[in-house]
Amino acid sequence: MDIKKEVFGKYREKQVDAYTLKNDHGMEVTFITYGGAVTKILVPDRNGRLENVVLGFGTLDAYIEHTHYFGAIVGRVAGRIGQSRYDHQGETVELTPNEGENHLHGGRSGFNSGVWEEEEVAIEFDRVSVKISYLSRDGEEGYPGNLKVFVTYTLTNEGCFHIKYQAEADRDTPLNLTNHSYFNLSGDAKEDVLGHVLQMDADSFLPLSEENLPTGEIRPVEGTAFDFRQKRTIREDMGKSEETKNGYDHPFVLNKSGNITLSHEGSGRVMTVGTDQESFVLYTGNFLTGDILSEGVPAGKHAGLCLETQGYPDAVNHPHFPSVMVKAGEEYRASTSYTFTVKK
Ligand code: GLA
Numbered sequence: 525m526d527i528k529k530e531v532f533g534k535y536r537e538k539q540v541d542a543y544t545l546k547n548d549h550g551m552e553v554t555f556i557t558y559g560g561a562v563t564k565i566l567v568p569d570r571n572g573r574l575e576n577v578v579l580g581f582g583t584l585d586a587y588i589e590h591t592h593y594f595g596a597i598v599g600r601v602a603g604r605i606g607q608s609r610y611d612h613q614g615e616t617v618e619l620t621p622n623e624g625e626n627h628l629h630g631g632r633s634g635f636n637s638g639v640w641e642e643e644e645v646a647i648e649f650d651r652v653s654v655k656i657s658y659l660s661r662d663g664e665e666g667y668p669g670n671l672k673v674f675v676t677y678t679l680t681n682e683g684c685f686h687i688k689y690q691a692e693a694d695r696d697t698p699l700n701l702t703n704h705s706y707f708n709l710s711g712d713a714k715e716d717v718l719g720h721v722l723q724m725d726a727d728s729f730l731p732l733s734e735e736n737l738p739t740g741e742i743r744p745v746e747g748t749a750f751d752f753r754q755k756r757t758i759r760e761d762m763g764k765s766e767e768t769k770n771g772y773d774h775p776f777v778l779n780k781s782g783n784i785t786l787s788h789e790g791s792g793r794v795m796t797v798g799t800d801q802e803s804f805v806l807y808t809g810n811f812l813t814g815d816i817l818s819e820g821v822p823a824g825k826h827a828g829l830c831l832e833t834q835g836y837p838d839a840v841n842h843p844h845f846p847s848v849m850v851k852a853g854e855e856y857r858a859s860t861s862y863t864f865t866v867k868k
Pocket of ligand 1: 591592593603628736773805807811830
Protein backbone atom coordinates (compact mmCIF):
# COMPACT_ATOMS: atom_id res chain seq x y z
CA MET A 525 0.00 0.00 0.00
CA ASP A 526 1.40 3.37 -0.92
CA ILE A 527 0.61 7.01 -1.66
CA LYS A 528 2.44 9.23 -4.11
CA LYS A 529 2.09 13.03 -4.16
CA GLU A 530 3.05 15.20 -7.15
CA VAL A 531 2.57 18.79 -8.26
CA PHE A 532 -0.18 18.94 -10.92
CA GLY A 533 -0.31 22.68 -11.63
CA LYS A 534 -1.24 26.06 -10.25
CA TYR A 535 -4.63 27.73 -10.01
CA ARG A 536 -4.98 31.35 -8.85
CA GLU A 537 -1.60 31.28 -7.09
CA LYS A 538 -2.46 28.04 -5.33
CA GLN A 539 -0.53 24.85 -5.99
CA VAL A 540 -2.64 21.94 -7.15
CA ASP A 541 -1.38 18.50 -6.16
CA ALA A 542 -2.12 15.03 -7.47
CA TYR A 543 -2.26 12.08 -5.06
CA THR A 544 -2.08 8.49 -6.20
CA LEU A 545 -3.31 5.81 -3.81
CA LYS A 546 -2.04 2.30 -4.60
CA ASN A 547 -2.89 -1.12 -3.30
CA ASP A 548 -0.81 -4.31 -3.45
CA HIS A 549 -2.68 -5.65 -6.50
CA GLY A 550 -1.81 -2.82 -8.85
CA MET A 551 -5.03 -0.90 -8.40
CA GLU A 552 -4.55 2.87 -8.27
CA VAL A 553 -6.76 5.89 -7.64
CA THR A 554 -5.47 9.34 -8.56
CA PHE A 555 -7.16 12.60 -7.62
CA ILE A 556 -6.16 16.24 -7.76
CA THR A 557 -6.82 18.95 -5.20
CA TYR A 558 -8.57 21.11 -7.83
CA GLY A 559 -12.21 20.19 -7.23
CA GLY A 560 -10.99 17.06 -5.43
CA ALA A 561 -11.39 15.50 -8.87
CA VAL A 562 -10.70 11.81 -9.36
CA THR A 563 -8.59 11.75 -12.52
CA LYS A 564 -7.77 8.07 -12.87
CA ILE A 565 -8.76 4.67 -11.45
CA LEU A 566 -6.61 1.79 -12.68
CA VAL A 567 -8.36 -1.56 -12.35
CA PRO A 568 -7.32 -5.00 -13.69
CA ASP A 569 -9.43 -6.76 -16.31
CA ARG A 570 -9.92 -10.54 -16.27
CA ASN A 571 -6.39 -11.02 -17.64
CA GLY A 572 -4.85 -8.76 -15.03
CA ARG A 573 -4.41 -5.87 -17.45
CA LEU A 574 -4.58 -2.52 -15.66
CA GLU A 575 -6.57 0.21 -17.40
CA ASN A 576 -8.26 3.44 -16.47
CA VAL A 577 -12.01 3.14 -15.77
CA VAL A 578 -12.88 6.84 -15.35
CA LEU A 579 -12.78 9.74 -17.79
CA GLY A 580 -9.99 12.13 -16.90
CA PHE A 581 -7.78 14.83 -18.35
CA GLY A 582 -4.01 15.03 -18.32
CA THR A 583 -3.70 18.75 -17.55
CA LEU A 584 -5.10 21.22 -15.06
CA ASP A 585 -6.07 23.58 -17.90
CA ALA A 586 -8.40 20.94 -19.29
CA TYR A 587 -10.12 20.64 -15.88
CA ILE A 588 -10.49 24.42 -15.68
CA GLU A 589 -11.78 24.88 -19.23
CA HIS A 590 -14.25 22.01 -19.52
CA THR A 591 -17.47 22.03 -17.61
CA HIS A 592 -18.41 18.39 -17.35
CA TYR A 593 -17.45 18.01 -13.66
CA PHE A 594 -15.09 15.12 -14.50
CA GLY A 595 -14.48 13.19 -11.26
CA ALA A 596 -15.20 16.26 -9.15
CA ILE A 597 -16.75 16.78 -5.76
CA VAL A 598 -20.03 18.58 -6.39
CA GLY A 599 -21.55 20.98 -3.83
CA ARG A 600 -22.97 22.65 -1.89
CA VAL A 601 -25.99 21.14 -3.54
CA ALA A 602 -25.67 18.62 -6.37
CA GLY A 603 -28.27 18.75 -9.13
CA ARG A 604 -30.63 21.58 -9.95
CA ILE A 605 -32.46 24.02 -7.68
CA GLY A 606 -35.50 25.43 -9.47
CA GLN A 607 -35.47 29.22 -9.96
CA SER A 608 -32.23 29.29 -7.91
CA ARG A 609 -34.11 29.85 -4.71
CA TYR A 610 -35.72 28.20 -1.72
CA ASP A 611 -37.56 29.24 1.43
CA HIS A 612 -36.25 28.56 4.89
CA GLN A 613 -38.04 29.63 8.07
CA GLY A 614 -40.00 32.32 6.29
CA GLU A 615 -37.05 33.74 4.37
CA THR A 616 -36.25 33.31 0.69
CA VAL A 617 -32.65 32.42 -0.05
CA GLU A 618 -31.42 33.43 -3.53
CA LEU A 619 -28.63 31.39 -5.11
CA THR A 620 -26.54 32.13 -8.19
CA PRO A 621 -28.27 30.94 -11.37
CA ASN A 622 -25.90 29.17 -13.77
CA GLU A 623 -28.23 27.20 -16.04
CA GLY A 624 -30.90 29.58 -17.30
CA GLU A 625 -32.91 30.59 -14.25
CA ASN A 626 -31.83 27.51 -12.32
CA HIS A 627 -28.90 26.70 -10.08
CA LEU A 628 -26.88 23.62 -11.05
CA HIS A 629 -24.20 21.73 -9.08
CA GLY A 630 -23.46 24.48 -6.57
CA GLY A 631 -23.49 27.43 -8.97
CA ARG A 632 -20.93 29.20 -11.14
CA SER A 633 -18.05 28.39 -8.86
CA GLY A 634 -18.97 25.27 -6.95
CA PHE A 635 -16.81 22.89 -4.94
CA ASN A 636 -15.64 21.38 -8.23
CA SER A 637 -13.64 24.50 -9.02
CA GLY A 638 -12.06 25.21 -5.65
CA VAL A 639 -8.60 24.13 -4.53
CA TRP A 640 -8.91 21.69 -1.63
CA GLU A 641 -6.35 21.45 1.19
CA GLU A 642 -4.62 18.35 2.47
CA GLU A 643 -5.69 17.43 6.01
CA GLU A 644 -4.33 13.96 6.59
CA VAL A 645 -2.50 11.17 4.78
CA ALA A 646 -2.67 7.67 6.23
CA ILE A 647 -0.96 4.45 5.15
CA GLU A 648 -2.11 1.31 6.93
CA PHE A 649 -1.45 -2.35 6.20
CA ASP A 650 -4.74 -2.91 4.31
CA ARG A 651 -5.74 0.63 3.23
CA VAL A 652 -4.44 4.05 2.28
CA SER A 653 -6.33 7.31 2.54
CA VAL A 654 -6.09 11.03 2.01
CA LYS A 655 -8.41 13.50 3.72
CA ILE A 656 -8.89 16.92 2.11
CA SER A 657 -10.95 19.94 3.11
CA TYR A 658 -12.63 22.99 1.63
CA LEU A 659 -14.03 26.05 3.33
CA SER A 660 -17.13 27.38 1.63
CA ARG A 661 -17.60 30.90 2.93
CA ASP A 662 -20.82 32.54 4.07
CA GLY A 663 -22.62 33.85 0.98
CA GLU A 664 -20.64 31.78 -1.54
CA GLU A 665 -22.97 31.30 -4.53
CA GLY A 666 -25.72 32.65 -2.27
CA TYR A 667 -25.57 29.90 0.37
CA PRO A 668 -25.85 30.89 4.03
CA GLY A 669 -23.14 30.28 6.59
CA ASN A 670 -19.53 29.20 6.59
CA LEU A 671 -19.32 25.52 5.80
CA LYS A 672 -16.25 23.37 6.32
CA VAL A 673 -16.24 20.21 4.25
CA PHE A 674 -13.97 17.19 4.60
CA VAL A 675 -13.69 14.42 2.04
CA THR A 676 -11.67 11.27 2.69
CA TYR A 677 -10.65 9.07 -0.23
CA THR A 678 -9.66 5.56 0.80
CA LEU A 679 -8.41 2.64 -1.28
CA THR A 680 -8.38 -0.80 0.31
CA ASN A 681 -6.37 -3.86 -0.57
CA GLU A 682 -9.67 -5.61 -1.43
CA GLY A 683 -10.31 -3.26 -4.38
CA CYS A 684 -12.70 -0.89 -2.69
CA PHE A 685 -12.55 2.85 -3.31
CA HIS A 686 -14.44 4.61 -0.54
CA ILE A 687 -15.48 8.26 -0.26
CA LYS A 688 -16.45 9.70 3.10
CA TYR A 689 -17.99 13.17 3.32
CA GLN A 690 -18.17 15.20 6.53
CA ALA A 691 -19.22 18.80 7.00
CA GLU A 692 -20.34 21.36 9.51
CA ALA A 693 -21.83 24.84 9.07
CA ASP A 694 -22.41 27.79 11.37
CA ARG A 695 -25.87 28.48 9.88
CA ASP A 696 -28.60 26.20 8.57
CA THR A 697 -27.78 25.32 4.98
CA PRO A 698 -28.84 22.85 2.34
CA LEU A 699 -26.06 20.38 1.60
CA ASN A 700 -26.04 17.55 -0.90
CA LEU A 701 -22.60 16.32 -1.86
CA THR A 702 -21.70 13.87 -4.56
CA ASN A 703 -18.83 12.74 -6.73
CA HIS A 704 -19.18 13.24 -10.49
CA SER A 705 -16.88 10.48 -11.82
CA TYR A 706 -17.72 9.18 -15.28
CA PHE A 707 -17.10 5.44 -15.35
CA ASN A 708 -16.24 3.38 -18.38
CA LEU A 709 -15.26 -0.15 -17.45
CA SER A 710 -14.05 -1.06 -20.97
CA GLY A 711 -10.77 0.61 -19.92
CA ASP A 712 -9.15 3.69 -21.47
CA ALA A 713 -12.53 4.68 -22.93
CA LYS A 714 -12.20 2.11 -25.71
CA GLU A 715 -15.95 2.02 -26.36
CA ASP A 716 -19.01 3.93 -25.20
CA VAL A 717 -20.95 2.79 -22.14
CA LEU A 718 -24.27 1.91 -23.76
CA GLY A 719 -23.28 -1.76 -23.95
CA HIS A 720 -22.42 -1.90 -20.22
CA VAL A 721 -24.76 -4.02 -18.12
CA LEU A 722 -26.47 -2.27 -15.26
CA GLN A 723 -28.45 -3.56 -12.30
CA MET A 724 -29.90 -1.07 -9.83
CA ASP A 725 -31.96 -1.71 -6.70
CA ALA A 726 -34.31 1.16 -7.43
CA ASP A 727 -38.08 0.60 -7.43
CA SER A 728 -38.83 4.21 -8.34
CA PHE A 729 -37.41 7.27 -10.07
CA LEU A 730 -38.12 10.99 -10.24
CA PRO A 731 -39.66 12.17 -13.53
CA LEU A 732 -38.24 15.48 -14.77
CA SER A 733 -39.67 18.64 -16.32
CA GLU A 734 -38.32 20.07 -19.58
CA GLU A 735 -35.73 21.97 -17.53
CA ASN A 736 -34.54 18.70 -15.98
CA LEU A 737 -36.07 19.54 -12.60
CA PRO A 738 -37.94 16.89 -10.62
CA THR A 739 -41.67 17.39 -11.09
CA GLY A 740 -42.30 16.21 -7.53
CA GLU A 741 -43.70 12.86 -8.58
CA ILE A 742 -42.02 9.65 -7.34
CA ARG A 743 -42.91 7.09 -9.99
CA PRO A 744 -42.48 3.28 -9.91
CA VAL A 745 -40.02 2.01 -12.53
CA GLU A 746 -42.27 -0.97 -13.32
CA GLY A 747 -42.98 -1.16 -17.05
CA THR A 748 -40.78 1.84 -17.94
CA ALA A 749 -37.34 2.36 -19.52
CA PHE A 750 -36.13 3.11 -15.98
CA ASP A 751 -36.49 -0.44 -14.73
CA PHE A 752 -32.99 -1.80 -14.07
CA ARG A 753 -34.00 -4.08 -11.21
CA GLN A 754 -32.97 -7.01 -13.40
CA LYS A 755 -29.62 -6.53 -15.10
CA ARG A 756 -29.64 -5.38 -18.71
CA THR A 757 -27.65 -3.19 -21.05
CA ILE A 758 -28.11 0.55 -20.84
CA ARG A 759 -28.95 0.69 -24.52
CA GLU A 760 -31.76 -1.88 -24.32
CA ASP A 761 -34.75 0.32 -23.45
CA MET A 762 -33.27 3.74 -24.09
CA GLY A 763 -35.26 4.28 -27.27
CA LYS A 764 -38.46 3.17 -25.55
CA SER A 765 -39.52 6.59 -24.31
CA GLU A 766 -39.14 10.22 -25.29
CA GLU A 767 -37.48 10.92 -21.90
CA THR A 768 -34.62 8.47 -22.45
CA LYS A 769 -34.00 8.54 -26.19
CA ASN A 770 -31.01 10.85 -25.68
CA GLY A 771 -29.75 8.82 -22.70
CA TYR A 772 -30.43 8.87 -18.96
CA ASP A 773 -30.02 11.92 -16.73
CA HIS A 774 -32.47 10.99 -13.99
CA PRO A 775 -32.64 10.64 -10.22
CA PHE A 776 -33.58 7.21 -8.89
CA VAL A 777 -34.69 6.34 -5.38
CA LEU A 778 -32.36 3.71 -4.00
CA ASN A 779 -34.05 0.87 -2.11
CA LYS A 780 -33.04 0.48 1.53
CA SER A 781 -29.63 -1.21 1.63
CA GLY A 782 -29.77 -1.49 -2.15
CA ASN A 783 -26.77 -1.44 -4.48
CA ILE A 784 -25.93 -0.57 -8.04
CA THR A 785 -23.85 -2.96 -10.14
CA LEU A 786 -22.23 -1.99 -13.40
CA SER A 787 -20.39 -4.55 -15.49
CA HIS A 788 -18.60 -4.83 -18.79
CA GLU A 789 -18.65 -8.26 -20.41
CA GLY A 790 -15.59 -7.76 -22.65
CA SER A 791 -13.12 -6.93 -19.88
CA GLY A 792 -14.88 -8.81 -17.09
CA ARG A 793 -14.75 -5.71 -14.88
CA VAL A 794 -17.56 -5.28 -12.37
CA MET A 795 -18.17 -2.26 -10.13
CA THR A 796 -20.59 -2.36 -7.20
CA VAL A 797 -21.69 0.93 -5.71
CA GLY A 798 -23.00 1.06 -2.16
CA THR A 799 -24.05 4.18 -0.30
CA ASP A 800 -25.96 5.52 2.69
CA GLN A 801 -27.62 8.11 0.43
CA GLU A 802 -31.32 7.95 -0.47
CA SER A 803 -30.98 8.45 -4.18
CA PHE A 804 -28.60 8.73 -7.11
CA VAL A 805 -28.58 10.27 -10.56
CA LEU A 806 -27.80 8.03 -13.50
CA TYR A 807 -26.28 10.29 -16.13
CA THR A 808 -25.03 8.67 -19.34
CA GLY A 809 -22.76 11.48 -20.53
CA ASN A 810 -25.40 12.84 -22.90
CA PHE A 811 -23.74 16.27 -23.13
CA LEU A 812 -20.16 15.14 -23.77
CA THR A 813 -18.71 16.64 -26.93
CA GLY A 814 -15.39 14.95 -27.62
CA ASP A 815 -12.89 16.57 -25.24
CA ILE A 816 -9.55 14.79 -25.41
CA LEU A 817 -8.90 12.49 -22.44
CA SER A 818 -5.55 11.69 -20.83
CA GLU A 819 -5.37 8.58 -23.05
CA GLY A 820 -5.51 10.85 -26.12
CA VAL A 821 -8.95 9.65 -27.18
CA PRO A 822 -12.04 11.91 -27.41
CA ALA A 823 -14.83 11.64 -24.86
CA GLY A 824 -17.84 11.72 -27.15
CA LYS A 825 -21.48 11.35 -26.19
CA HIS A 826 -21.97 8.37 -23.81
CA ALA A 827 -18.20 7.88 -23.33
CA GLY A 828 -18.81 7.51 -19.60
CA LEU A 829 -21.61 7.30 -17.08
CA CYS A 830 -22.07 8.87 -13.67
CA LEU A 831 -23.79 7.32 -10.68
CA GLU A 832 -24.13 10.41 -8.52
CA THR A 833 -25.16 9.14 -5.08
CA GLN A 834 -26.87 11.95 -3.19
CA GLY A 835 -30.08 13.23 -1.64
CA TYR A 836 -33.04 14.01 -3.92
CA PRO A 837 -32.35 16.90 -6.32
CA ASP A 838 -34.31 20.11 -5.64
CA ALA A 839 -35.37 18.70 -2.27
CA VAL A 840 -35.34 22.28 -0.93
CA ASN A 841 -38.41 23.00 -3.07
CA HIS A 842 -40.29 19.74 -2.49
CA PRO A 843 -41.32 19.36 1.16
CA HIS A 844 -42.31 15.71 0.62
CA PHE A 845 -38.74 14.80 -0.50
CA PRO A 846 -36.34 13.84 2.34
CA SER A 847 -34.72 17.04 3.57
CA VAL A 848 -31.17 18.01 2.62
CA MET A 849 -30.99 20.79 5.23
CA VAL A 850 -28.15 20.62 7.75
CA LYS A 851 -28.64 22.57 10.95
CA ALA A 852 -26.03 24.96 12.30
CA GLY A 853 -23.50 23.02 14.37
CA GLU A 854 -24.82 19.63 13.28
CA GLU A 855 -22.44 17.16 11.67
CA TYR A 856 -23.20 16.03 8.11
CA ARG A 857 -21.92 12.60 7.13
CA ALA A 858 -22.30 10.57 3.98
CA SER A 859 -20.39 7.81 2.30
CA THR A 860 -20.23 5.88 -0.94
CA SER A 861 -18.08 2.94 -1.93
CA TYR A 862 -17.11 1.61 -5.34
CA THR A 863 -15.91 -1.99 -5.21
CA PHE A 864 -14.14 -3.46 -8.22
CA THR A 865 -14.04 -7.16 -9.02
CA VAL A 866 -13.61 -9.25 -12.17
CA LYS A 867 -15.82 -11.92 -13.65
CA LYS A 868 -13.70 -14.72 -15.14
C1 GLA B 1 -25.51 16.16 -14.05
C2 GLA B 1 -26.70 16.79 -14.61
C3 GLA B 1 -26.57 16.80 -16.06
C4 GLA B 1 -25.31 17.53 -16.46
C5 GLA B 1 -24.13 16.89 -15.88
C6 GLA B 1 -22.86 17.65 -16.14
O1 GLA B 1 -25.50 14.83 -14.20
O2 GLA B 1 -27.89 16.17 -14.22
O3 GLA B 1 -27.69 17.36 -16.63
O4 GLA B 1 -25.36 18.82 -15.98
O5 GLA B 1 -24.32 16.78 -14.51
O6 GLA B 1 -22.67 18.00 -17.44
